[in-house]
Amino acid sequence: MADNKIWGYSRVSTHGQNIERQLQIIKDYAKSNNMVIDRIFEEEASGRDFESRPRWQSLKDCMRGGDLLIITELDRLGRNMSQIQREWRELEEMGVDVVVIENPLLSTANKTDIEKKLISEIVFSLLSYVVEKEREKLRSRQAEGIAIAKANGKYKGRKPIDIDEQKFARVYAAWRNAEITAVKAMALLGLKKDVFYRKVKGFESKALKSSPQTTAQPTEILVKENIGDTNLTMIS
Numbered sequence: 675m676a677d678n679k680i681w682g683y684s685r686v687s688t689h690g691q692n693i694e695r696q697l698q699i700i701k702d703y704a705k706s707n708n709m710v711i712d713r714i715f716e717e718e719a720s721g722r723d724f725e726s727r728p729r730w731q732s733l734k735d736c737m738r739g740g741d742l743l744i745i746t747e748l749d750r751l752g753r754n755m756s757q758i759q760r761e762w763r764e765l766e767e768m769g770v771d772v773v774v775i776e777n778p779l780l781s782t783a784n785k786t787d788i789e790k791k792l793i794s795e796i797v798f799s800l801l802s803y804v805v806e807k808e809r810e811k812l813r814s815r816q817a818e819g820i821a822i823a824k825a826n827g828k829y830k831g832r833k834p835i836d837i838d839e840q841k842f843a844r845v846y847a848a849w850r851n852a853e854i855t856a857v858k859a860m861a862l863l864g865l866k867k868d869v870f871y872r873k874v875k876g877f878e879s880k881a882l883k884s885s886p887q888t889t890a891q892p893t894e895i896l897v898k899e900n901i902g903d904t905n906l907t908m909i910s
Contacts, residue, residue: 677740678738678740678741678742679712679736679737679738679741679742680704680709680710680711680712680741680742680744681711681712681713681714681715681733681736681737681741681742681743681744682697682700682701682704682711682713682714682715682743682744682745683714683715683717683729683730683733683743683744683745683750684696684697684700684714684715684716684717684745684746684750685716685717685718685719685727685730685750686717686718687718687719688718691718693716693718696746696750697714697716699746699775700714700744700745700746700775701714703744703773703775704744709742709744711744713736715729715730715732715733716729717729717730734764734768737765737768737770738768738769738770739768739769739770740769740770740771741769741770741771742770742771742772742773742783743765743770743771743772743773744772744773744775745772745773745774745775746774746775746776747774747775747776747777748774748776748777748780748797755801755804758797758801759797759798759801762794762797766790766794771783771784771785779793779796780793780796780797780800781793837863837865837873841862841863842863842873842877843877845859845862845863846859846874846877856870
């Protein structure tokens with residue numbers, strides 16, 4: 675349709691980066707495809723101000739269904755996978771076609787609805803693949819770092835959490851006797867949920883191993899102590 679417009683969007687992360695390269699690539703693409711760009715929005719956005727991106731928001735306010743957006747690369751839409759997915763979905767819902775110059779396979783211009791759907795699936799599969807590869811790289815680097823540290827005798831592993839064993843035993847007993855909730859127990863001990871239950875598992879395993887294998891009658895010992903605002907009674 676004659677009323678449909680062609681837009682460009684270029685973004686750099688810092689003031690020191692040169693945005694001219696992106697602008698020239700967009701202009702050259704338009705010229706080689708006999709397109710006349712109505713307007714190119716330029717933006718510098720990084721860090722905490724990235725979400726607002728006033729120029730990008732202004733561009734979205736201008737675009738209408740049937741319009742075409744030209745960008746140099748997919749990551750111009752966002753800083754991470756979730757941002758790119760969100761913006762891509764929004765453009766889809768608006769009915770705006772996208773040309774990704776560096777990745778022609780991802781361009782939706784002059785495509786049928788079925789082709790556009792396939793392209794969206796490719797985009798999200800590609801993003802998921804990239805994220806997973808980055809995670810693998812990070813895990814590999816961490817493993818290599820640990821191996822080097824071990825070889826040099828510098829690796830000490832995670833620093834153990836310092837817990838008062840006697841206090842833990844008292845709080846544990848109160849929790850098991852339903853005198854306090856697990857949340858209260860964690861708060862009294864200053865432990866996160868995963869650490870608390872890991873400690874409970876180890877404590878119970880240790881108690882099981884050390885318990886006598888006889889049928890002698892247990893001796894009851896009552897110990898009362900105030901922990902914070904909670905009056906605890908431990909039976910052992």
